[in-house]
Amino acid sequence: MKFLDGFGEQAYALLRIVAGLLFLAHGVQKFFNFPVAFPMPLNPMLQAAGTIELVAGGLIVIGLFTRPAAFIASGMAAAAYWIAHGSQSPFPIANGGEAAVLYCFLFLFIATRGSGIWSVDAAKK
Numbered sequence: 001m002k003f004l005d006g007f008g009e010q011a012y013a014l015l016r017i018v019a020g021l022l023f024l025a026h027g028v029q030k031f032f033n034f035p036v037a038f039p040m041p042l043n044p045m046l047q048a049a050g051t052i053e054l055v056a057g058g059l060i061v062i063g064l065f066t067r068p069a070a071f072i073a074s075g076m077a078a079a080a081y082w083i084a085h086g087s088q089s090p091f092p093i094a095n096g097g098e099a100a101v102l103y104c105f106l107f108l109f110i111a112t113r114g115s116g117i118w119s120v121d122a123a124k125k
Contacts, residue, residue: 013118015099018107023073024057045083052076060110063119073110074107086099 006012030038030050042050059069077100083113085097092098115121 009117012113013063015106016063016066016107016110017118018058018060018118019103019110020060022057023103023107024061027053027055027057048113049076049080055067060107063115064119066119066121070107070111072109074104077101077103077107 026036027050029036030042030046031054038044053076054077056069056073057067060073081092081100083102085092085095085100088095092101111118
């Protein structure tokens with residue numbers, strides 16, 4: 001589709017921002033029960049996950065320290081998959097872990113690509 005050829009950087013920036021906002025929303029739900037209550041009490045592992053979701057998600061949204069934040073978020077999503085979903089079935093469609101797998105590889109991609117345009121990192125250059 002030739003008409004989209006010139007919009008790769010903008011599309012990547014939107015991907016980074018939206019992925020960061022969705023990840024951030026998981027932390028907001030854990031700590032603030034918004035927009036719906038978190039379905040279980042927070043143990044130390046869920047508190048750590050929520051902290052990573054809030055901090056890394058926020059940093060990814062604004063594009064500050066994007067590579068390390070995305071790398072940590074990717075690792076947390078991989079751990080979440082194997083701890084919460086992988087023990088039920090090895091197939092993401094069967095164990096409800098599709099979102100964790102997508103976050104893992106999406107954030108790994110962002111970690112390799114960097115913040116791109118519309119970011120604090122790009123503004124510092």
